[in-house]
Amino acid sequence: MSIWRAIAAATLFAAAPALLAGEIPPDARRSGYSFMGPETRAMQDNDTSNPGMLFVLDGEALWGKKGGSADKSCADCHGDARSSMKGVAARYPAFDKALGRPVTLDQRINLCRANHQQAAALPYESRDLLALSAFVAHQSRGLPITAGSDPQAKPFVEQGRGLFMQREGQLNLACTNCHDDNFDKRLAGAPITQAQPTGYPLYRLEWQTLGSLERRLRSCMSGVRAQAYEYGSPELVALELYLMSRAHGLPMETPAVRP
Amino acid sequence: MAALINVPAKARRGDVIEIRALTSHIMETGFRHTADGKLVPRDIITSFACRYNGAEIFRADLFPAIAANPYLSFFTVAKESGKFEFEWTGDNGYSSTASASITVE
Numbered sequence: 001m002s003i004w005r006a007i008a009a010a011t012l013f014a015a016a017p018a019l020l021a022g023e024i025p026p027d028a029r030r031s032g033y034s035f036m037g038p039e040t041r042a043m044q045d046n047d048t049s050n051p052g053m054l055f056v057l058d059g060e061a062l063w064g065k066k067g068g069s070a071d072k073s074c075a076d077c078h079g080d081a082r083s084s085m086k087g088v089a090a091r092y093p094a095f096d097k098a099l100g101r102p103v104t105l106d107q108r109i110n111l112c113r114a115n116h117q118q119a120a121a122l123p124y125e126s127r128d129l130l131a132l133s134a135f136v137a138h139q140s141r142g143l144p145i146t147a148g149s150d151p152q153a154k155p156f157v158e159q160g161r162g163l164f165m166q167r168e169g170q171l172n173l174a175c176t177n178c179h180d181d182n183f184d185k186r187l188a189g190a191p192i193t194q195a196q197p198t199g200y201p202l203y204r205l206e207w208q209t210l211g212s213l214e215r216r217l218r219s220c221m222s223g224v225r226a227q228a229y230e231y232g233s234p235e236l237v238a239l240e241l242y243l244m245s246r247a248h249g250l251p252m253e254t255p256a257v258r259p
Numbered sequence: 260m261a262a263l264i265n266v267p268a269k270a271r272r273g274d275v276i277e278i279r280a281l282t283s284h285i286m287e288t289g290f291r292h293t294a295d296g297k298l299v300p301r302d303i304i305t306s307f308a309c310r311y312n313g314a315e316i317f318r319a320d321l322f323p324a325i326a327a328n329p330y331l332s333f334f335t336v337a338k339e340s341g342k343f344e345f346e347w348t349g350d351n352g353y354s355s356t357a358s359a360s361i362t363v364e
Contacts, residue, residue: 048265051328054283057261208286208327 022180024194024246031250032193032258035184040205044257052134052203052255055127055210059135062128068119074132077116081139089137090145090252093241095152102156102241105133106212107232124231130210134201137254145198145252148245160242163235169226175239190259196247197240199256210255213240264345266359270337278309278317280345281330282355288323304349307331312341321349337363 033041047053063081066073078084093102096111103111109132110121122129148157164175178187179195186192200213207215214236218228229235265279282304289301301323309317317333345357 046265048263048279049281049330051281051330053263054261054281054328057263058283205326 022176024180026249029196029247029250030194031196031198031253033253033256035191035193036259040257040259050203050255050257052210052257055131055134056138056255059131062132063135068113068117070116070118072117081136085136085139087140087143089140089254090143091147093147093237093244095150101234102153102237104237104240105136109133125212125215130201130212134210134255137201137252140252141254142251144249145244145247148241148248153241156238157242157245160238163239164242169221169224171224173224175220195243196250197243198247198250199253201254202256202258204258206259262345262355262357264357264359266343266361269362269364272337272363274337275334276337277332277334278343279332281328282347283328286325286327286329290323302350304329304347304353306348308346310344311335312339337361339363
C-alpha cells in the first residue's frame, strides 16, 4: 500500500514538471485576435477593410491561371477551391509520405508547381506565393485547426516542441518564456500573445504587407538576437507544425490582421 | 490592381451612405535605401477620385506618409440609381479603376 502510494507520488512528481512547464491548457488557448485593440479587430472583421483580402483576390486569379510547361492551372486539378480546399490549410504542415517529412502549405504549393505544372518554384514571401496560400487558407476560415494529429507527424511535433522550449540567442530566451509564461503582459508597449498561428498568412500593419508564419518566427528569432533558420528549413517547419498542433481546435482566421 | 469597394447595394433617396475603397499598392516612400545604400525610388498613388454618375463627389491627394494599400472612407447622399467610378493615379503612370452600382428607391 505504502509502496504504491510512494510510486503514485513519484509518478505525480515526475509528471508535474511536464504539465507545469507553463504549457497553456486547451480551454485557455486564445487567438492573437483577443489581444488586439478594437480598431484592429474591426479592420480584420470587415472583408472590405481587411487588406489581406486583396491578396486573397489575387490568389483567386492565380488559382485559375494556367502556367508552367504543363500549361495547367490549380483549378484544372483541384476544381473549385471553395469545396476542394475547404479545411486543407487547417491540417498543414502535413506529413508527406514521399518525402518522409512534413511540408508547409507554401511548400505544398511549390511541390504542386514542380510535379504537376512543371513550373518554377515561387520564392518564399513572394507576392504570388503569399496570395496563393492566403487564398487556399481562406477557404478554411472558421474551421478548427487539426494539424499535427497524424501519428506520422508526431516525431516532428516533438522536434518543434523541443525548439519552442530551447533557449537561444544573445538574450538566451526560448519561445516558451514569453508565449507560455508571460502572455497577457507587455513587451515594451506591445501585448505578449500566446503565439497561436490561427490567421497565417496574415497582414501585419508593421510589415505593411502579408507575411508567412515563417517570417514571423524569423523576426522573433532576430528579436532575441539569435541566428534565424532559413525559410523552409526543417527546424522552421517543425516549429510551425508544433505551433499548429498547440493551437488544436482554434478556428482559422486567414487572412488575419495583426499590429 | 485588386481593389475592394464597399457601396451599399440599395439606399433610400436622401440617405447618407458610406463608401469605402481599399486598393493594392506598395506606397514606396522614396526615402528608404537598400542594403547597399541605393535610394529606392518613390512609387506612390498621388491622387484618388470618385465619380457618381459622372460627377466628381470626392477627391483626395495622397502623400508618401500614407500606408501601403491605402484605405479611404467617405460619405455622400444617395440621389439616384447609378454607378460609382473610382480612379487611383500615381507615380510611373500608375492608373487603376473600379466601379460599383447602387439602386436608389
